[in-house]
Amino acid sequence: MPTVTLMVTQSKNALRAVVLLTACVLLATACGISEGDLLAGIAPRDNTAFNNGNDGFDAAVPDVDDAGAAFGLDQGGAVPVQLSGGQVDLSLDRFDIDCSDEGLGSDDTVFFAVAHVVVDGNLGALCFGESGPTLIRSWETLAAITPPDQLRDLGLFGGFEADDETGGTTLAFVNTLDDAGTLFQMSINLAEAENYPDELMLTMAHEFSHIFTATSPQIDRFAEPRDCNTYYNGEGCYTDKSVMAEWVRLFWGNGLIDQVDPDQEATVDSGEQRCAANPSFFGAYAASNPEEDFAEAFSAYVFDVPAATNEQEEKLAWIHTQPGLAEFRDRSIAANLGPLDNNFDPCG
Ligand SMILES: [Zn+2]
Helix, strand or coil, X not given: CCECCCEEEECHHHCCXXXXXXXXXXXXXXXXXXXXXXXXXXXXXXXCCCCCCCCCCCCCCCCCHHHHHHHCCCCCCCCCCCCCCCCECCCCCCCXXXXXHHHHCCCCCEEEEEEEXXXXXXEEEEEEEXXXXXXXXXXXXHHHHCCHHHHHHEEEEEEEEECHHHCXXXXXXXXXXXXXXXXXXXXXXXXXXXXXXXXXXXXXXXXXXXXXXXXXXXXXXXXXXXXXXXXXXXXXXXXXXXXXXXXXXXXXXXXXXXXXXXXXXXXXXXXXXXXXXXXXXXXXXXXXXXXXXXXXXXXXXXXXXXXXXXXXXXXXXHHHHCCCHHHHHHHHHHCCCCCCCCCCCCCC
């Protein structure tokens, strides 16, 4: 497999939120987790998903037609339509987001070509560059699998070109748009999305899992590492009933979690050893840290990738039991996406 590049860049809006752009392997799924400013406050949110049983994720009714409706851009404007999320309406706009090249996160290796604001979970106005079918198709894939209400966690959806001379390929990444971690940006490698549609699907699920496991009910960005009884991942402490706290308890026990340096960026290399010793991982990159482990397993789950080992199957089965997560797969099936082959590197 190709190597992975890691990039650390400054996040948007000069709030000194450091964004960890995790690497993504060509022909493996993409990755990205965000790191908010460690001093940042946490804003209360209405979305209590995952924190108290069935709240949140089960409420939205799957409507895979939402994605198809994205093409209804020119409805003539005759009848104002209240979009439910997951759709495209380029007339929707917001002005609370820095959509400059720098604000989006362009640097030496990532060059933004396009960005749209996301308004109430719908892809809204172009705010940077030139739009194109690849980014719209990426949005539609994301919208096909994601309950519309959850797309409200996005404020920006962008496309970039990457300098691959570093030896790896970043397929996508997400980062926070505010210190409190209430709003996110998702960015897609346009060339990869264009060339590898199956990988794009996995990537969308992978990336969005980095968002729904990092919203404020899931992680306490106020917490000090020493006060964290679950897992402090460098940006905050997962709340006791969060998805990631449970994931770590279940699958990163027996000292596994102690091997992880939360400040180290995830790479294939950093997961290689754990992968070799443990058949539960969906590839070495998944073994790099719990977040990538969950993201890879979740993407496999959403697109019905068959488990290669019993240990992989255990992870898929656990995801299936979590409130709201089956909805992603239900939507994927309803949209005729997948099943996809298991092309993850073997572990164990
Ligand atoms: Zn990732």
